[in-house]
Amino acid sequence: MHKSSGLSDASPAALEQLVDWQKGTVSGHIFVDESIYEKEAEQVFLRSWLYLGHESQIMHHGDFISTYMGADSILVVRQRDGTVKGLLNACRHRGMGVCRADSGNASTFVCPFHGWTYDTAGELRSVPLLKSGYEDKLDKSQWGLMPVPRVEIYKGLIFGCFDLDAPSLLEYLGDMAWYLDCLLDRTEGGTEVIGGAHKMRINGNWKLAAEQFAGDNYHTVMTHASVPGAWSDPDKPMPEFVDLMEQFGKQFVSREGHSVAGFTVNTANQLRSGIATFSKDVDIVLEYYRQSRKQVANRLGEERANGPATGAGNVFPNFTYLNMVMGASSIGVVHPHGPNQFDWWRWGIVDKSASKEVKAAMVRCLHTWPLGMADADDGENWGAIQTSIKGPLARKLMFNYQLGMGQEGADDQYPGRVYPGMVSELPQRYFYRRWLEYMTSESWPDINDT
Numbered sequence: 001m002h003k004s005s006g007l008s009d010a011s012p013a014a015l016e017q018l019v020d021w022q023k024g025t026v027s028g029h030i031f032v033d034e035s036i037y038e039k040e041a042e043q044v045f046l047r048s049w050l051y052l053g054h055e056s057q058i059m060h061h062g063d064f065i066s067t068y069m070g071a072d073s074i075l076v077v078r079q080r081d082g083t084v085k086g087l088l089n090a091c092r093h094r095g096m097g098v099c100r101a102d103s104g105n106a107s108t109f110v111c112p113f114h115g116w117t118y119d120t121a122g123e124l125r126s127v128p129l130l131k132s133g134y135e136d137k138l139d140k141s142q143w144g145l146m147p148v149p150r151v152e153i154y155k156g157l158i159f160g161c162f163d164l165d166a167p168s169l170l171e172y173l174g175d176m177a178w179y180l181d182c183l184l185d186r187t188e189g190g191t192e193v194i195g196g197a198h199k200m201r202i203n204g205n206w207k208l209a210a211e212q213f214a215g216d217n218y219h220t221v222m223t224h225a226s227v228p229g230a231w232s233d234p235d236k237p238m239p240e241f242v243d244l245m246e247q248f249g250k251q252f253v254s255r256e257g258h259s260v261a262g263f264t265v266n267t268a269n270q271l272r273s274g275i276a277t278f279s280k281d282v283d284i285v286l287e288y289y290r291q292s293r294k295q296v297a298n299r300l301g302e303e304r305a306n307g308p309a310t311g312a313g314n315v316f317p318n319f320t321y322l323n324m325v326m327g328a329s330s331i332g333v334v335h336p337h338g339p340n341q342f343d344w345w346r347w348g349i350v351d352k353s354a355s356k357e358v359k360a361a362m363v364r365c366l367h368t369w370p371l372g373m374a375d376a377d378d379g380e381n382w383g384a385i386q387t388s389i390k391g392p393l394a395r396k397l398m399f400n401y402q403l404g405m406g407q408e409g410a411d412d413q414y415p416g417r418v419y420p421g422m423v424s425e426l427p428q429r430y431f432y433r434r435w436l437e438y439m440t441s442e443s444w445p446d447i448n449d450t
């Protein structure tokens with residue numbers, strides 16, 4: 001057993017002993033300690049740009065979706081002038097949530113407790129007993145829903161930020177924007193969300209999910225062993241898939257803490273030969289990717305037509321995606337609720353210009369992978385980890401994040417730092433490097449190196 005940190009506070013000095021990204025070690029404390037969670041809530045989630053939703057979910061005035069920024073409940077509402085607002089879903093009278101629906105269209109939000117009523121911009125419009133009880137002296141302009149001060153959109157993805165010192169969303173995304181385009185900007189018209197939301201509540205720490213999407217391809221064969229068991233040719237077992245990942249893929253990290261693992265070849269053909277038996281729906285979607293490749297190359301260039309965002313990715317801290325894996329593409333978000341619980345939400349995403357047939361096939365693909373088979377596997381791991389590291393002894397263990405250490409470098413073709421295969425823990429090391437900067441700095445953590 002490694003030496004105990006013996007620390008229970010969340011001071012910068014204590015945290016620096018718990019996370020050493022250069023050595024590749026991370027303490028169990030950061031996943032279970034209440035004091036560390038409380039500090040994350042303030043210093044990570046009140047400072048970062050956080051994913052709020054996709055524009056296609058709120059096309060018309062009054063359309064809204066309910067989400068979270070960290071543990072704060074947020075309404076994302078399309079305004080009359082076409083802009084998007086984020087509003088804290090907490091009535092200014094006693095804090096009641098003024099909207100309890102997941103999504104919909106509303107002209108007003110009426111608080112179900114005493115009836116204060118807000119418009120779609122969050123302005124307080126009416127209050128029961130305004131004349132007799134408040135003698136008409138209540139200044140309604142002072143009691144609107146608290147707005148999210150910054151909302152910006154990157155190619156359909158809506159993000160919000162509470163920190164006025166944070167850089168613009170584009171600057172925050174840094175090198176990652178180039179990779180996100182492989183998901184968001186493949187064809188004219190961009191993307192849309194399809195199907196409903198897939199939601200799971202996991203009794204684990206939010207970072208377990210975020211760091212996995214940041215770059216854990218190491219788990220794929222073991223954790224998801226049942227998937228190829230259902231699909232593959234017994235003569236072509238899963239290890240060949242890992243060979244494909246190592247041979248034809250890379251991992252990319254940005255200094256801002258974002259990352260993606262992607263194939264750098266035309267994956268449709270490689271995957272087709274790697275696993276023999278696909279469903280008809282996977283074939284329909286892969287055929288769409290094959291046919292649209294030239295269009296994507298014209299738009300984004302040859303490198304980006306060959307992946308390289310085909311796989312899992314994470315925008316720090318908690319926006320995740322899984323692109324073109326087994327025919328499905330999805331975006332997701334991890335909402336923390338204390339150190340020991342998080343919500344795990346995911347939606348299908350598709351090129352708006354794709355045919356109805358391709359969109360329908362992709363929804364069916366999503367039901368199999370990842371929503372049907374893979375998410376349950378991953379959720380089981382995250383919950384089981386929390387159970388085993390919650391104990392006073394296990395939480396003192398240092399965990400090993402050293403896979404593929406020191407093998408990254410620059411690559412002329414690709415922005416950021418690049419690992420020359422798809423299976424390393426470089427993305428997790430960069431995730432915790434950035435996490436530590438947020439957790440140990442007193443204000444927005446500037447990046448002054450590479």
Ligand code: FES
Pocket residue numbers: 091092093094095096111112113114115116
């Ligand atoms: S809590 Fe909303 S009206 Fe009282």
Ligand SMILES: [Fe+2]
Pocket residue numbers: 219220223224374378
């Ligand atoms: Fe997984």
